[in-house]
Amino acid sequence: MNALRREIRASAAGDIERTGTETGTRRYRFAPGFIGFSGHFPGNPILPAIVQIRAVVSLAEEEGGKTLRLAMVRSAKFIAPIRPDEDVWIRYRRRVDSGMDICDATLSVAGKTVASFQLELAERETPR
Amino acid sequence: MRPEYALPMAAERLIPHRAPMRLVDTLLSVHEGRVVTESVLPRTSMMADGEGRLDEVAFMEMIAQSYAAFKGYMDLLEGKPAGAGFLVGVRRLEVAGRAYAGDRLLTSTRTITAFGGFAVVEGSVTRGGETVASGIIKLWIVEDGR
Numbered sequence: 001m002n003a004l005r006r007e008i009r010a011s012a013a014g015d016i017e018r019t020g021t022e023t024g025t026r027r028y029r030f031a032p033g034f035i036g037f038s039g040h041f042p043g044n045p046i047l048p049a050i051v052q053i054r055a056v057v058s059l060a061e062e063e064g065g066k067t068l069r070l071a072m073v074r075s076a077k078f079i080a081p082i083r084p085d086e087d088v089w090i091r092y093r094r095r096v097d098s099g100m101d102i103c104d105a106t107l108s109v110a111g112k113t114v115a116s117f118q119l120e121l122a123e124r125e126t127p128r
Numbered sequence: 129m130r131p132e133y134a135l136p137m138a139a140e141r142l143i144p145h146r147a148p149m150r151l152v153d154t155l156l157s158v159h160e161g162r163v164v165t166e167s168v169l170p171r172t173s174m175m176a177d178g179e180g181r182l183d184e185v186a187f188m189e190m191i192a193q194s195y196a197a198f199k200g201y202m203d204l205l206e207g208k209p210a211g212a213g214f215l216v217g218v219r220r221l222e223v224a225g226r227a228y229a230g231d232r233l234l235t236s237t238r239t240i241t242a243f244g245g246f247a248v249v250e251g252s253v254t255r256g257g258e259t260v261a262s263g264i265i266k267l268w269i270v271e272d273g274r
Contacts, residue, residue: 002183003174035174039146049215050185070184076218
């Protein structure tokens with residue numbers, strides 16, 4: 001597991017709350033010292049878009065108990081910046097579409113949607 | 129062209145990202161709208177796991193930073209303060225391969241369209257001639273806003 005994934009998992013502020021067989025939610029809080037803020041950007045820390053996507057993949061891994069890889073970002077919208085110490089709620093829905101494992105996710109801060117994704121996930125292959 | 133503007137050029141001169149979140153090292157070329165940058169991530173990168181394998185999300189960031197390096201270079205040539213850019217969208221970005229710390233990765237980008245402060249850019253990341261990721265991103269450019 002890389003350092004980014006470790007720190008994302010450590011930033012989970014609660015357990016996964018399953019709201020249905022395929023849906024759930026979890027709260028995260030990324031502290032000012034979170035590795036993803038380092039250099040992005042000096043004096044103006046913003047949670048990188050790729051960290052937001054990685055957080056959803058990591059959440060799907062924990063929810064399903066499998067190590068996953070990101071196969072495709074079908075679509076993603078980043079609507080507003082996420083700053084340090086904000087409570088970020090990730091809502092997800094897992095489903096299968098055309099044989100692909102899909103994860104739809106929405107990130108919100110203070111009740112407002114700040115990002116939404118549709119990701120294709122696949123089980124991670126064995127190391128080379 | 130003045131020698132100080134010759135390529136290749138260190139990306140750190142052109143983009144606001146800094147280590148460890150700066151994933152592009154060098155702007156190699158800008159030719160007929162096609163931009164090529166180079167990345168070699170160290171084993172200590174936050175993106176590399178114990179096997180050295182890079183996280184798939186790194187490729188998306190390389191495409192975004194590659195475009196940012198191009199914009200920074202254009203601003204430099206025009207003598208303008210560099211604008212800031214934010215990733216606002218991604219469409220059908222496929223990860224088809226894998227890459228490892230120490231690999232020389234080349235990222236190519238081409239602007240599909242630019243309007244009203246937004247740019248739509250197609251990009252790909254290759255490793256030894258093999259495409260490991262490709263797709264389309266959308267950025268919002270804030271002129272003189274860095």
